[in-house]
Amino acid sequence: MALKRDRISIEVVGPSATPEPARNGVSRADEAVLILARLIGRQIAREQFERKLKLERRAQRKRPAGRDV
Numbered sequence: 001m002a003l004k005r006d007r008i009s010i011e012v013v014g015p016s017a018t019p020e021p022a023r024n025g026v027s028r029a030d031e032a033v034l035i036l037a038r039l040i041g042r043q044i045a046r047e048q049f050e051r052k053l054k055l056e057r058r059a060q061r062k063r064p065a066g067r068d069v
Helices: 025-062
Strands: none
Touching: none
């Protein structure tokens, strides 16, 4: 069976006619910055984890077979 990839659709929505009184521009910008920082942090952690696994696999291959420590 062939692999079927799902398509992502993005809907662009214009600004609403009524302003959002509870959220001003500063808090929206702060929220966006925090979301972006969280995404970047996760990516960095993922890359560090992959490097660590790669080094562990390399060390595992260099150990002589039959010797478990």
